[in-house]
Amino acid sequence: MNQQVKKEASLLVRGYEVVIGFETHAQLATQSKIFSRAPTAFGAEPNTQACAVDLALPGTLPVMNRGAVEHAIRLGLALGSHIAEQSVFARKNYFYPDLPKGYQISQFEIPVVQGGEVSFFLGDEKKTVRLVRAHLEEDAGKSLHEEFHGMSGIDLNRAGTPLLEIVTEPDMRSSAEAVAYAKELHKIVTWIGVCDGNMQEGSFRCDANVSVRKPGDPLGTRREIKNLNSFKFMQQAIDYEVRWQIEQIEDGHAIQQATVLFDPDTGETRAMRTKEDAADYRYFPDPDLPPLVIARDWVEQVKAGMPELPRQMAERFVRDYALPEYDATTLTQSPAMAAYFETAAKACGQPKLVSNWIMGEMSRRLNAGEIGIDHAPVSPKQLGEIITNIVSGTINNGGAKQLFDHLWQHPAQVGQASSLDPVTQFGNPTTSVAEMIDSLGLKQMNDAGALEKIIDEVMAANADNVAQFRAGKDKAFNALVGQVMKASKGKANPQQVNDLLRQKLQ
Template identity: 80%
Template sequence: MTAKLIHGYEVVIGFETHTQLATQSKIFSRAATAFGAEPNTQACAVDLALPGTLPVMNREAVACAIKLGLALGSHIAPVSIFARKNYFYPDLPKGYQISQFEIPVVQGGEVSFFLGDEKKTVRLVRAHLEEDAGKSLHEDFIGQSGIDLNRAGTPLLEIVTEPDIRSSEEAVAYAKELHKIVTWIGICDGNMQEGSFRCDANVSVRKPGQPLGTRREIKNLNSFKFMQQAIDYEIRWQIEQIEDGHAIQQATVLFDPDTGETRAMRTKEDAADYRYFPDPDLPPLHISEQWVQEERAQMAELPRTMAARFVADYGLPEYDATTLTQSKAMAAYFEAAAKACGQAKLASNWIMGEVSRRLNMAETGIEQAPVTAAQLATLIGRIADGTISNNAAKQVFDALWTGESNDVDAVIESKGLKQMNDSGALEKIIDEVIAANPDNVAQFRAGKDKAFNALVGQIMKASKGKANPTQVNELLRAKLAG
């Protein structure tokens, strides 16, 4: 598909995501990783690189990398190398960061997602293990800065994409899908506000068919809303600069949510600037095929596998299956409802429609839904067997959601929502409507279908909305054909 152009320019975006791994201790030490501790209370001698200390690899961090590789269809390197990434910054106590460069632990793979009804796939370059740096704290009101080294040594997986993304909407959809995957497999808590899932977007623009433009990296995007705003602003800024005759300079930029603008922080470094070399204190990381298979056996069903099963077992469209596997909780809710009512597509429609709409209004997750999967299944069953209409079902659902009642049948009874399924009574109403509307009858018999709909409307009105629409259509057509 042809990429969408903005003022004649094609947008090219690559992503780097720093995923904090859900381990109890740091990647090369036994110091804790808990969020919110008092500054500098979770930084040990190893994290500070004091003389005589040596790093020791955290096995659980490697297990997390293996799980990610399995989830993304990547190659898991049987041997990978740790390197020192050298740069000087106040919150980097060693003067270098232990990372992976030439041979990362996870190589290749892809992330697929839907943007509207269109399926997109972003290819991955790599995911490598590394330690986090500390954090600089700037107290503007006293004009001082401080360093908190609690984060120093926290285990990260940096996940890097090919420059396959072509819009801010695609970027957000990709980030949401990756966020779903890492939280689903349990390697990251996904808390963006606490910095557990931080995204950097490399943005450039070019005329179609031209070489890739110079990219600027937007650092530390910690919400999906700001992510889209930052990328959109950066795209507009770069196009304006080029149109005004200015060259784009490679740089690292920050997004200011108060102004809605990006601003340059520093010129962007290349790999050569970091003077990577193998870390002499860490031997190569060996991962056996047996270890990979052990991790595979312990992993829960992956979202893409579950989505494929929903298509095969329940006959759902791929779009529905992908949407319903956005979280384990939603998938479990759907499956419980579908099994209980035997109407998988109806269950999917209700969950993707009315249930999701209410959850969005309440700004809550499906775990807190006041209508249980069992209640929804009962409601769908009453629609399927003709007890109530779709419109009546919405009234029942509202009563369940607001806590008016927790019994589907009790609500149907108390509100008088049962459909009229007595064919004798319904035929009487149809006969009366036909007799009272000879013009519509004549128009229908002359080939005008709108007249038929007008007759149906009159019948529904006469039955006070209780007539079964399917039955009305069948009986009315039979009578008009006679």
């Protein structure tokens, strides 16, 4: 079986191919709503941020929010999409208690953002998901069921909040690939500042359209899992839905198109309603809104103000710092991480070692503490100084980890930045790393004479290991090295220890 066939086989679940497409609602980071001046701040008392337009009172008319359109342009540029010079708003008709007008203003036939793609890594394999469109629309209100003792309440604070709905082709073939896509899209919208990405507050909501089929068959009937608000639940929901659909098919049942919800407590999806098609919504152009016209010079103006995008920065890291593509992609997960890397790399001139430390020791501690790199106690300048001292032979790797741990545990001794500014210098250490190395006694032992004396003592005390090595057992050599490092309290130069010990043993 060749590699391509093996790869395809590995993507099958019990002989079925999984097909996933995504619809993501990104709440745009504007001060006011898409068609009114009402504020969009999260957490206000119910119905205190809904004006006459949001309530659909008679005689009110929508007025387009220029900031929302500009955010749409920014996202389209970031995704390599076509920005339509003219797009049209439509009324999407359905009745629900938290939709005051009885319709939602959205875009249907001619969206503002068309095409584009999102590329990301799944492990060390590069994947690309094609986009169909991203269209502007207003959010609905929210029905509240739990606080009213058997009754329901309607909160219209969210009604009219600007959204971009980002729709993909059905290009994903596993839950892991779907989560990787969602994480990459999340990174892009937060990186360019069009969305705060807060999934718990509903600012970034994902709907996964999931179907299964035998390889080579037409696409199966899809079921849409609504409002997935965490990457963990996203993977669990898709995995359960795939298993459920396969079991239904193998039991002789046909899959019915439906909208389903995921219950994190049970780990299962459950049907909410029969899935509607476009015809069910009776779309027609909204007579209250003229076509949205975007002049080319406006697009160019927005383009000129765009930050360096993650993929562009990753390409620069590969080109300028000779990093592997995987490292470069990992280091551009956020502006703060990218800025931390560049500051540390410039401080020591060892970009690959900086990358290794950030992706290894630094990430482990950040994850354990559930903090972002913008709150790391060790500044990038300090990390650069640690690496400089490793390269010069002043400290070994063991001493470097002890120093890193001390800086992490005692930030007050070395100064600590309250925040990391991607533009300015990180941190403001009051004690230099060189002074900390001296005060902690971490300087590496490079004196050959002193090392030989320790090695002689270790060999004399471990005659059995010496004999085993000379009898051809290589593991005994590692045991002797460990004893030498222990005797030197971890300060010996490991390479010198290896060379001197091997000379003496041979």
